[in-house]
Amino acid sequence: MSGKFEIEAKENDEIRFVKEGYYRIDKKITGDDFNSPLNIILKRMEIQIPEVKIKYKPTGNLARDNQHLNESRKLQSLKSNLEDYMKSPLYQPLPSNNISKTFTGHDFNAGQVNVLGVLSAVAGLVNKATKPKITKANYNETQDFLKRVRSQINLGFLKKYGMDEEQIDTFLLYAEKTRSLAKRYRKDFQVSVVEYELKIAFAEYSKTNKLEGTKE
Numbered sequence: 001m002s003g004k005f006e007i008e009a010k011e012n013d014e015i016r017f018v019k020e021g022y023y024r025i026d027k028k029i030t031g032d033d034f035n036s037p038l039n040i041i042l043k044r045m046e047i048q049i050p051e052v053k054i055k056y057k058p059t060g061n062l063a064r065d066n067q068h069l070n071e072s073r074k075l076q077s078l079k080s081n082l083e084d085y086m087k088s089p090l091y092q093p094l095p096s097n098n099i100s101k102t103f104t105g106h107d108f109n110a111g112q113v114n115v116l117g118v119l120s121a122v123a124g125l126v127n128k129a130t131k132p133k134i135t136k137a138n139y140n141e142t143q144d145f146l147k148r149v150r151s152q153i154n155l156g157f158l159k160k161y162g163m164d165e166e167q168i169d170t171f172l173l174y175a176e177k178t179r180s181l182a183k184r185y186r187k188d189f190q191v192s193v194v195e196y197e198l199k200i201a202f203a204e205y206s207k208t209n210k211l212e213g214t215k216e
Helices: 062-069 073-087 115-130 139-152 165-179 181-185 191-208
Strands: 014-017 025-028
Touching: 139 165, 139 181, 139 191, 165 181, 165 191, 181 191
Parallel strands: none
Antiparallel strands: 014 025
C-alpha cells in the first residue's frame, strides 16, 4: 500500500506497473538498476467531465429569473398534496383480487400432481447441485481468467472507441475488479454472459475515462 516492494528480476527483464486510474509504465531492467532503488512515478489519467448545457440565459432581473427557473405555485401545491397523500395511512382495506368460487367452475386439477411443476423443481435442484461454488480467485487464477477473456471474447467494441492494447488491459483490470468477474465466472465461463458483464462495466468506465470516440 505504501508503494515500496521488492521483486526478483534479472538484467533485460521487463516489469509492468499497473494501477487503476493511472497510465501503465513498462520498465526494462538494466545493470545500473541493481545498484540503487528504482523509483517509478505513475501519471494519473485525465478525467473527462460531462458537458453541461445551460438552456436559459439569466437576465439579471431576479423576479423574472425566479419565475422562469422555479416551479409554478400550482405544480408545487400538487406535488405537496400528492406527497401528503402517499405518506398518509391506509384507512380502507384493499379489495380482494380473487374470483369468487361461484364463477370459477369445477377445478379438475384438484387432488392431482402437477407433473410440470415437479419437473421444474427437480431441474432447479439439479442446476444448483451442478453449478460450481463461487470462491475468491487468487492472482494466478485471475490472470488465467483475463487471458481467457482476451482469447475468447470479441473485444472489437473497445477498439471502436480508439482503445489500444494497453488501454484494453487497463479496462479489463477495471472490469474484473468492479464486477468480480474472475470470482464469479472463472469456473463457469460463458462467453455471452462475460461479454454482457464487460459492456456493463464499460458503460461506467467511459463516464470517467477519456475516449477518442468511434473510428471509421
